[in-house]
Amino acid sequence: MGPLVPDIISGNLNYIVALVIGVLFGAILEQAGFSTSKKLVGLFYGYDFTVLRVFFTAGVVAMVGVIAFDHYGLIDMSLVFINPTFLWSAIVGGLIMGLGFVIGGFCPGTSVCAAAIGKIDAMVFIGGAFIGVLIFAEGYPMFEGLYKSANLGNPQLFETLHISQTLFAFIVVIFALLAFYLTNTIENKVNKINQPAIKTTPYFASVLVVGVILALSSFMFTDRKADLLNLVSDDNYVMNHWGNGKCTDKNNSDQMMCPDEFTLCLMKIMECDKFHIFDFRSEKDRKELPLPKSTPMTIDDLFAKEPNKLLTVLHRNNIFIANDELTEKKMAIIATELGYKRIKILRGGMNAFRKDILEYQPNPNATTLAEKNKDMFRLNAKAILPAFLQKFKPTEATKSDKPKRVLGGC
Amino acid sequence: MEETKYMNPYLAGVLLGLLLLATIYITGRGLGASGAIKSFAIATVESVAPAHTEATQFYQEYSNEHTGSPLMNWLVFEVIGVVIGAFLSGLMANRLKFKFEMGPRSTTKMRVIGAIIGGILWGIGSQLGRGCTSGAALSGMAVMSTGGFLTMFAIFAGAYIFAYFFRKFWI
Numbered sequence: 242m243g244p245l246v247p248d249i250i251s252g253n254l255n256y257i258v259a260l261v262i263g264v265l266f267g268a269i270l271e272q273a274g275f276s277t278s279k280k281l282v283g284l285f286y287g288y289d290f291t292v293l294r295v296f297f298t299a300g301v302v303a304m305v306g307v308i309a310f311d312h313y314g315l316i317d318m319s320l321v322f323i324n325p326t327f328l329w330s331a332i333v334g335g336l337i338m339g340l341g342f343v344i345g346g347f348c349p350g351t352s353v354c355a356a357a358i359g360k361i362d363a364m365v366f367i368g369g370a371f372i373g374v375l376i377f378a379e380g381y382p383m384f385e386g387l388y389k390s391a392n393l394g395n396p397q398l399f400e401t402l403h404i405s406q407t408l409f410a411f412i413v414v415i416f417a418l419l420a421f422y423l424t425n426t427i428e429n430k431v432n433k434i435n436q437p438a439i440k441t442t443p444y445f446a447s448v449l450v451v452g453v454i455l456a457l458s459s460f461m462f463t464d465r466k467a468d469l470l471n472l473v474s475d476d477n478y479v480m481n482h483w484g485n486g487k488c489t490d491k492n493n494s495d496q497m498m499c500p501d502e503f504t505l506c507l508m509k510i511m512e513c514d515k516f517h518i519f520d521f522r523s524e525k526d527r528k529e530l531p532l533p534k535s536t537p538m539t540i541d542d543l544f545a546k547e548p549n550k551l552l553t554v555l556h557r558n559n560i561f562i563a564n565d566e567l568t569e570k571k572m573a574i575i576a577t578e579l580g581y582k583r584i585k586i587l588r589g590g591m592n593a594f595r596k597d598i599l600e601y602q603p604n605p606n607a608t609t610l611a612e613k614n615k616d617m618f619r620l621n622a623k624a625i626l627p628a629f630l631q632k633f634k635p636t637e638a639t640k641s642d643k644p645k646r647v648l649g650g651c
Numbered sequence: 652m653e654e655t656k657y658m659n660p661y662l663a664g665v666l667l668g669l670l671l672l673a674t675i676y677i678t679g680r681g682l683g684a685s686g687a688i689k690s691f692a693i694a695t696v697e698s699v700a701p702a703h704t705e706a707t708q709f710y711q712e713y714s715n716e717h718t719g720s721p722l723m724n725w726l727v728f729e730v731i732g733v734v735i736g737a738f739l740s741g742l743m744a745n746r747l748k749f750k751f752e753m754g755p756r757s758t759t760k761m762r763v764i765g766a767i768i769g770g771i772l773w774g775i776g777s778q779l780g781r782g783c784t785s786g787a788a789l790s791g792m793a794v795m796s797t798g799g800f801l802t803m804f805a806i807f808a809g810a811y812i813f814a815y816f817f818r819k820f821w822i
Contacts, residue, residue, distance in 0.1 A: 244679030256728045258677060263732015265670050266682055270733070271740035273663035278752050280657075282821050285814040291660045296789065298664020299671060303793035306672035315676070322680040324782060324791040326798030331787075334779025335802045337772050339809015343817045345769010346752075348784040348806075349777060350684030350733065352770070357734045358741030359749040365766040367688065372767070373774015374685075374692040381709035388779060397795040409795065448661055 242546045243316035267354055276355040278346030278362060285343055287431035290424035297417040305455050305462070308410055312462035314579060317546035326401075328391035345369065405467065410459035418452045466544055469578055473571040483570040483586065496573070498560065498585045500597040501615070504622045506560070510534050511633060514557065519548075521563040521572055522591065530591065530599075531634030532562065543576055552581045559583055565590040598622050655744035671793050678725070681790020685777035687730035690721040692774075697721065726786075754821035765820055780805070 246255050273295045274280045283289025310316040342348060347355060347366045355363035377384060393401075399409035425438035439445050473479050483496055498506070506516055510533050518535035520527055527537060542548045552559055561576070561584060563569045569586035576584055587594060601619040604612065657663075674682055693713055697704045704710035717724070741747045753762040777783040780802040782791070788806060791799010 243676040245676070246678045250677060255678065255725065256723075259725045259728035260732040260735075262670065262674050262677075262682070263729035263734075264736035264739070265732075266667075266729065267733035267736025267738075268740040269658075269663055269667045269670060269736075271737040271746075272658040272744070273660060273667070274657035276737060276741065276746070279754065279821065282810075282814075285810045286818065286822050288822070291657070294660035295664040295667060296784075298661050299667035300789055300792035302665050302668025303671040303675070303789075304795060306668065307675060307793055307795075310672070310676060318794075320679050321675060321794060322790075323794050324787055324796040324799045324802075326796065326801065327781065328801070330779045330781070331798050331801040332805045334776045334781070335805020336809035336812075337776030338780060338783065338802075339806045339811070340813045341769045341772030341776055342806065342810045343769075343814045344765050344820070345773065346766065346820070347769065347773075348684070349688055349773055350682075350783065350785040353684060353687075353730055353733050354737040355752075357737035358746050360752055361749060362751050362753070362762050362766045365763055366770040366773075369767040369770020369772075370685065370688045370774040370777075371692050371695075371770070373771035373776075374689050374778065375696065375774070376771065377775045377778040378692070378696070378707070378709040381707070384775075384779065385708075393797065396797045398797045398800050399795060401797045406795070413792075451661075 242314065242549055243310065244320055244546075266350075267357065270351060270354045271358065275351040276358050276360065276363075278351075278355065278360070281348075281351055282343060282346050284424070287427050290428050293424055294421060297420060301414050301417050301455060304410060304413065305458055308406065308459065308464075309462040312465050314465065314544070317544070317549075319541070319545050323395040323397060325395050326393040327389065328393060330388050330390065333387060406464045407459050407462075410462075411456055414452065414456035414459065418449070418456070421448070421452075469575045470540075472578070473574055476567060479567060479570045479574060483573050496585060497588050499588045500594045501618065503560070503587050503594060504598050504618075504626065507533065507626070508622075508629070516558050516560055517551065517554065518560045518562055519552075519572075521561060521568060526564060526591070530595075531630055533630065533633035533635060535562070535635050538572075540572065540575070543572065543579060552576065557583065558585055561586045563590050564592055566593075599626060654746050668793075671790065675790075675793060680725070681786065681793060682729065683726045683782060683786030683790065684730060684733070685773065685783040686724070686726035686786060688774070689778070690724045690727050694721040754819070756822075757820050761820065765817075 246258075250258055270276065274291055275295070280289050281292055283291065284293045307316070307318075307321075311318050338348070345352075345366050347363055349367075349370055352363045352366040352370070356367055381388075397406075399406050402409065422438055428434075429436060429438060439449075510516060510518075518532050519538045520532055520535040521538050521540075524537070527535075536548070536551055538548060559576075559581065561569050561572050563572065566586065566589050569590055573584045573586050589597075598619055601623045603620060604616045607613045607616045671682055674680070693704075693710060696710065704714075713721070721727075738747070751759050751762055753759070757765075773783065777787075780787050781798065782788070782802065784803075784806060787799050788803035792803060
């Protein structure tokens with residue numbers, strides 16, 4: 242699961258990756274014609290919209306790609322750098338950069354490209370940008386108010402607009418296609434080329450087909466998390482869908498564990514690696530009744546990269562624990578849909594465990610051997626479990642142990 | 652020798668998009684450019700006037716967020732790669748040549764002054780916008796960041812608003 246940094250690619254290798262990516266980045270920009278300021282500013286005067294075509298195509302392809310990767314669980318978006326939104330700083334900064342674009346003829350990336358092939362104006366531009374950063378650094382107290390105001394966190398635009406990711410992606414692709422059409426028209430007009438913006442040639446047809454496929458694919462690569470939450474929103478479906486509630490003492494189902502088996506499991510857990518408990522209870526509940534060797538989880542964690550590794554340890558049963566069976570079933574269904582295997586839940590949740598084991602009242606009517614054994618077992622467990630659980634309570638992971646978002650941006 | 656024609660813009664866009672996607676998949680972050688210029692600027696000040704950086708808030712905030720030398724930075728390596736990649740591409744396309752480029756009505760002096768001022772504006776603007784066309788606008792679009800789209804629209808809006816006043820530079 243991506244991002245591959247920092248665990249699969251780390252440290253100095255990441256710098257080599259940066260270098261290779263940079264070489265490709267520079268080569269593509271140069272090949273596309275971004276190394277000449279006359280071509281770059283063309284879009285602001287209407288005579289050359291190459292930049293807009295490359296830019297929007299790249300943005301749309303990468304966006305749909307990210308959505309597809311997320312859909313198939315190939316990337317953990319909670320670790321990916323989402324540019325933060327500082328409302329006024331972004332707007333004012335953008336306007337200043339726009340002004341800089343029509344005066345200077347470059348943006349930073351393209352100026353580096355152009356300087357590399359000998360454009361002297363680009364070298365001068367880089368010098369200017371260098372000075373600009375110094376001005377910002379020295380005048381920082383002056384800019385700071387604007388720079389840090391209206392911090393909206395790291396929202397994604399579809400969240401800000403309160404629409405689904407699918408619809409948003411579709412709109413963006415359609416917007417890009419319309420922009421291509423309009424700019425073709427404008428370009429022909431400005432350059433006094435008397436022909437329609439789109440001709441019925443294989444070239445335009447294929448651009449259109451690819452565009453439409455990209456637009457429609459946003460419906461295919463739905464937001465997986467939203468889908469799964471929707472799937473488990475029906476309580477009836479959930480209750481009937483996991484382990485059909487059956488769990489007898491002798492014959493445990495594959496998907497359910499009854500409180501007695503869970504108790505046995507707990508007592509053996511320090512010596513045995515066959516089970517791992519994933520605790521979906523709140524922090525308060527976990528503190529009050531800790532479970533040994535358990536990993537605290539939330540629904541968001543199911544989609545993340547770190548817990549992914551814990552859930553896929555071979556030959557180990559993953560036991561999902563919550564206060565109630567419904568929550569356990571929801572999590573188990575989601576995890577199964579995500580492709581995780583060997584998941585069991587505790588019948589009745591921790592509430593049943595509490596009632597049947599920790600607060601067990603002796604059964605005076607126990608007559609058969611099985612009933613007597615059960616009675617004894619539960620009384621025994623009741624006596625030793627509380628101290629045992631406290632003794633082996635898991636150390637709560639500190640915040641710094643959690644993988645952080647990658648620091649990106651400029 | 653004649654210059655090779657430029658690549659088809661849609662093809663270049665798809666390639667750039669796939670590269671950006673790969674970058675996000677591998678590193679969890681997008682492409683960038685202005686960050687490298689910032690790193691160079693900070694590294695320069697640090698080596699020229701170390702006492703000054705220790706006393707100035709901006710450099711302090713930067714060193715709190717970044718460990719090690721400002722030059723040991725992902726974007727610095729990426730931009731070194733850009734120089735190499737663009738050079739190789741220019742070499743293959745016969746575009747390597749020292750020259751000024753400007754509109755027909757512009758002069759070299761105008762072009763130099765414009766490039767400096769434009770650069771300065773980008774230096775300041777990219778700090779405020781927390782990234783430039785690559786780091787904020789393009790990479791921000793790929794991850795659908797509100798801030799990224801906002802910066803992108805502001806850049807385009809700014810350029811279109813002011814384009815008329817500087818038309819003598821280009822057309």
